[in-house]
Amino acid sequence: MSKKTLNIIGWLLLLGVGTSWLWLGYSSWYLLLLSIAYISFSINDGGIKKLGKIKQMTIPQVILTLFAFVVSVAIVFGLIQLANYLINDILHLTGGIKTLSVIIAAILSLYPIKFTFGSVVYKVISNLSATR
Template identity: 60%
Template sequence: MSKRISSIIGWILLLVIGVFWISFGYSSWFLLLVPLSYISFTISDGSIQKLRKLTITQVVLILFALTVSVAIVFGLIQLANYVINDQLHLTGATKTFSQIVAILIALYPIKILFGSFVYKVYENLNTTNH
């Protein structure tokens, strides 16, 4: 598959997720579509070739870090939901806007932490191969 086609597929998947999220709200299908779009982008930029060089230990560490990151994000979103609904008693557009902001705020620290962990693993691959 060409790099351009896989990049287009990734953007189409992200666009579909955005449109459906705005139109119908969150769906569990997004848990499947987001990794598919990520895989599509890694194919398009050629970094999928680096995955073949990963050891079993590195794969287990990445999966463990991903699991911990998802658990932390889920906990932060649940905490924000509790504060928004039970403590502040927000409703309407204010509630919706607060939930969107809370999700974005919960995702960025984990994105930075998990991204830096994966970056270190990839950098370790580059230093051991040269």
């Protein structure tokens, strides 16, 4: 497949998930579709080729990466619970404002993964590239 086709597939999946989430609500199928879109974008920009470096990782690097992932997921889960508490119990939002607030909170809650997990993975990959 060409890179342009993979990019179009990724965007169509993202738009389809976003539209159906707004119209139908959340479904666990979205996790699969988002993963497929991510893989499509990764193949498009050459990120899949970097997966070959996993074989070169040492045990402490694997443990550090897994620990960073667990911490990132815990932070996001805590932030989502905090946002849920604020939206429902403190602010008592309803209707469209609540929906918009939930969407914004979900998006903002994902940024800690970008910073914590992303920086650890970048550091590990740069160490692998430097030792090579």
